[in-house]
Amino acid sequence: NAGVMQNPRHLVRRRGQEARLRCSPMKGHSHVYWYRQLPEEGLKFMVYLQKENIIDESGMPKERFSAEFPKEGPSILRIQQVVRGDSAAYFCASSPAAKSNTEAFFGQGTRLTVV
Amino acid sequence: TQLLEQSPQFLSIQEGENLTVYCNSSSVFSSLQWYRQEPGEGPVLLVTVVTGGEVKKLKRLTFQFGDARKDSSLHITAAQPGDTGLYLCAGAGGLRAGNNRKLIWGLGTSLAVNP
Numbered sequence: 001n002a003g004v005m006q007n008p009r010h011l012v013r014r015r016g017q018e019a020r021l022r023c024s025p026m027k028g029h030s031h032v033y034w035y036r037q038l039p040e041e042g043l044k045f046m047v048y049l050q051k052e053n054i055i056d057e058s059g060m061p062k063e064r065f066s067a068e069f070p071k072e073g074p075s076i077l078r079i080q081q082v083v084r085g086d087s088a089a090y091f092c093a094s095s096p097a098a099k100s101n102t103e104a105f106f107g108q109g110t111r112l113t114v115v
Numbered sequence: 116t117q118l119l120e121q122s123p124q125f126l127s128i129q130e131g132e133n134l135t136v137y138c139n140s141s142s143v144f145s146s147l148q149w150y151r152q153e154p155g156e157g158p159v160l161l162v163t164v165v166t167g168g169e170v171k172k173l174k175r176l177t178f179q180f181g182d183a184r185k186d187s188s189l190h191i192t193a194a195q196p197g198d199t200g201l202y203l204c205a206g207a208g209g210l211r212a213g214n215n216r217k218l219i220w221g222l223g224t225s226l227a228v229n230p
Contacts, residue, residue: 043220106157
């Protein structure tokens with residue numbers, strides 16, 4: 001049973017370009033969570049999605065960032081017109097349910113560098 | 116805003132020593148999780164504590180949740196080089212569906228165990 005798969009592992013973008021980060025949850029998991037990790041700030045919640053629905057996007061910046069989890073295919077975190085401040089490690093986690101204390105499994109992350 | 120403070124920030128010890136790291140907050144959490152993260156990887160869940168005063172053991176690791184569910188500690192007995200990594204605590208604040216995944220994260224304790 002493959003774990004949470006994120007790709008690419010490393011992504012370099014020039015300022016103004018778009019970044020697309022993909023996350024394939026574990027088999028049987030219908031809940032996906034995206035986090036951003038900065039060295040001095042730790043992990044920050046961004047968005048929580050179920051299939052075809054955004055449940056909680058309170059951690060998403062209001063502009064340039066969007067996320068989706070279509071019925072078929074991976075979850076996508078999209079960053080438009082990237083800026084240097086978007087450089088960070090982006091982690092995806094998945095779980096089979098959102099009940100309290102359900103274990104969430106993390107992917108290896110995508111390290112975005114904006115040059 | 117709920118904050119989790121972890122201490123110490125850095126810890127370097129010799130193989131065989133014991134250590135305790137702390138995770139403190141002024142807020143009450145419905146549950147608290149401990150993760151270990153290695154460089155270039157995503158966090159891996161070690162344990163979830165739910166009940167105030169709860170103690171859980173995982174081989175040489177002992178986790179305790181404070182009586183008031185505001186703080187937690189992780190004690191490692193006879194540390195080994197394989198214990199090296201970043202230890203993160205994360206608190207879940209609410210009981211509404213999805214809130215348990217809107218985790219509040221500490222910045223972590225970076226542990227180095229020298230052979």
